[in-house]
Amino acid sequence: MKTKSSNGGGLAKSLDGATKSVTMREVAQAAGVSVKTVSNVVNDYEHVSEATRRKVNTAIEKLGYVVNVSARNLRLGQTGVISLVIPDLQLPYFAQLSSLVIGEAKKLGLHVIVEPTLYSREGEIDALHGSRQNLFDGVIFSPLELGQEDVDQLKVDYPLVLIGERIFTNTVDHVATENVEGAKRATSYLIQSGCRRVAVLGVHPGEKVGSAGLRFQGYREALEENGIEFDERLVAPAGMWHRVDGVNAMNELLDGDARPDGVVALNDMLASGAMHAIQMRGLKVPDDISVIGFDNSDDSQYLSPPLSSIAPGLEAVARLSVRVLRDRIDGKTDVLGVGPGRHVFRKVSSALVVRGSTKPLE
């Protein structure tokens, strides 16, 4: 752990000259070699004799040298930092995504700056076009306010990876999740486990693209495929997807004249609220009503009973988007098997995670 005062490899020196940082030149001098040689050692250049390498490393160690990233960045024209633009870091879904992206980036030696746009259209546009310094080598963008009609906003002159289901275009690399398929899978599972009156919670009437629209579409497709007639009375809209919205929507459903025996909630918060409403009436989950959620958020396993949910594969979203971005930054022409001039589009598979809130298959 070195001496007590010269703690580890220091970070930035504060400008007030508190710590005068050691330069390559000084290391070179101390080691009796040229700057180039030090640079070679630092960057693991192959053709360096063992002897010199050792000499240099000793000097580096002794002086506590740390490479100056700003200088390197300036020289290289890159910063090693990417930006992740999301609506709200406080939503579990995006917190999880951010966490995964940070982890993936770390593996590739990249740092991540998270930029929450806080449900503001301005914020999203600013994150894309603002005089955000060229601090970032590239951006991963998850729009919420911007929609299909804003597709031109995505035509930027730096590496950009789009995620989510708000906008579809072939002018940028895009990693999406299986919303339709996921909801379809959830609905089918309920039907196959014996439910006949499957309700859907959290619908945004009229929405086509976007999570709500796509998931609702999956619900309808599943009904059709299973030969079950669509019943408008089993559709519970909810603008927001908080727990309380699930409680309210579920209560309306229970007060209605078409009591469901299964519920597909369009996210886990809604599902949690729905379970609460059901249980408050003395009904049992899943015996009286099965409930299934979407997102497989961290908490879903801690509900009582633990919530069955669709896992959208955020790990894959994080992994793919970071890798694609890195390849673009590196100027690779072939990214994920897609040739020059063309853009990546990948839909990440979702998976059903079965827990206690649904009945076993018949």
Next chain:
Amino acid sequence: MKTKSSNGGGLAKSLDGATKSVTMREVAQAAGVSVKTVSNVVNDYEHVSEATRRKVNTAIEKLGYVVNVSARNLRLGQTGVISLVIPDLQLPYFAQLSSLVIGEAKKLGLHVIVEPTLYSREGEIDALHGSRQNLFDGVIFSPLELGQEDVDQLKVDYPLVLIGERIFTNTVDHVATENVEGAKRATSYLIQSGCRRVAVLGVHPGEKVGSAGLRFQGYREALEENGIEFDERLVAPAGMWHRVDGVNAMNELLDGDARPDGVVALNDMLASGAMHAIQMRGLKVPDDISVIGFDNSDDSQYLSPPLSSIAPGLEAVARLSVRVLRDRIDGKTDVLGVGPGRHVFRKVSSALVVRGSTKPLE
């Protein structure tokens, strides 16, 4: 929105020469002035005539000039980026903290790189001493694994602000929250609203420092002050603080021979679980048992009934820690009224947010 192809003020140019970035020199040439003048305009230097300013700005606009941050950083010896080291971005508490820190930093023109240490001692030490490039001007550190015995780890040669209650020392700037006082306030409130058998949920037996230990201490102090005898049977330990732990702990309490009429849960997840367990038995919150939580997490308002909770003042924590860090980076000698050579210690006030899970005061 400019021309379609030259989209807004671009970010980094990818290294592969895709976009050759515009330099100050070129702007100077186009505007017919010197580089220094352009720099003056860009940095809002006072003594620039309106005419020149306009000329320069026009040129900047036309060429789409964006300042090169790397060059500026190199020159200034600062990066404008701070690091926020936290245990886990997926915990609502830290997601909220991160969100607030990012917001505060933005106000001061700083960017934040969030570094989750994922419950690893190694990770925390690495975040402090690792050859983290001098990418950061300073660090805000919220330890979880490191404890009082690791206080020497905090002796670093760059600006560092400690947050949380794991470590106390006067060798670094520290922003803490009122754990003892908050729990005391919560407990007293229950007592004053008529509860006589107040249980506490989520205790870590033997812990002194750390949220659990301090909050439990507050609970005991409140009992004492209100002349209520401490009853070991009303203490429900829980190693983890997930919802399911709250359910389990509450059930044990309800199965015990000392039925509580009030519950202080050491965080909101535990409280949520406790309410569930209570309600599953057909008991009413707050009529039969009052429940109060800690953290005032975003979800607490969406529970049924909405959860009364202690708001630890994370906004203030974020604001203070970012400002202190910025002042240290700027080399200010007087920070928050504390003179040179001394360190800031601030305890942020907590507040009780009363909602529906507790009875009104008598």
Next chain:
DNA sequence: TTGTAAGCGTTATCAT
């Protein structure tokens, strides 16, 4: 295998 030297795009010190 290693050394020399020319920038990368800023900011800041002088002059003027």
Next chain:
DNA sequence: ATGATAACGCTTACAA
């Protein structure tokens, strides 16, 4: 109020 010019610390042709 503005201009010429020297750093900032690094990478990399090009030379040796």
